[in-house]
Amino acid sequence: MSSRAKTFRVYSWNVNGLRAVVKKGFFDWLKTARGDVVCLQETRVLPEQLDDEVRKPPRWKTEFSAAEKKGYSGVATYSRKAPDELWRSLEDEELDAEGRLLVTRFGKLTIVNGYFPNGSGKNRDHSRVPYKLKFYQTLFDRLEEAKKSGERILVLGDLNTAHEEVDLARPKTNRKTSGFLDIEREELDRWLKNGWTDTFRHLHPDARDRYTWWSQRFGVRERNVGWRIDYILASPGAMEFLNKAEIHHKVMGSDHCPISVDLDPRVIE
Secondary structure (H helix, E strand, O other): OOOOOOOEEEEEEEOOOHHHHHHOOHHHHHHHHOOOEEEEEOOOOOHHHOOHHHHOOOOOEEEEEOOOOOOOOOEEEEEOOOOOEEEOOOOOHHHHOOOOEEEEEEOOEEEEEEEOOOOOOOOOOOOOHHHHHHHHHHHHHHHHHHHHOOOEEEEEEEOOOOOOHHHEOOOHHHOOOOOOOHHHHHHHHHHHHOOOEEHHHHHOOOOOOOOOEEOOOOOOOOOOOEEOOEEEEEOHHHHOOEEEEEEOOOOOOOOEOOEEEEEOHHHHO
């Protein structure tokens, strides 16, 4: 837990390339963000490709999960203290090959850092939707017993799905776009109807125009034509400790922005 704050702060950020975001001021942001745990997605790098100051920065513990394919996918977790436990596998070779999962436990809090697949294939079709849904469903099943038993769990990351029309700027023109397909939204619905809570929407039920990803086409972010596809979901056990949930839309460096939750520090005790 950070000694500077009476809270336990957890961030999630799809950085769209860890080496790229480092060049754009990632560590300057990290110094001021006051995070206790910072989960990154789409790192697109093998740990051995990183300089020591990125792979093992002073005062931070780091863990990585990389895809077998170089320059693709990947997640990382930076934390003030070493996790008490960690795992990276869903025990499925097809899912594990893309390095999309890194689960860490700090005391009684488990943090599931996930880079959920996009359903679009190489030709902008929906050929990857079955793979995407398999990832959702396999992870759901893996966590179900722990969630039901009252364990404190956060599932966070780029979920690659906008849940409701309020979660993207142009819902009507994206009904046939992966990320807003009915079948994808229904799967996220299933999570939320079975005990998981969308922390941002829970604390900001009437918030509009709050997005976490914008196309890199010129002027799109400036006009705030975005999608809210990054989430921090909390189990019932973790919800008891939730104090704050934020979207940090002014933080630049990626086509996504960071999101965070502040928890009562007793969440890890």
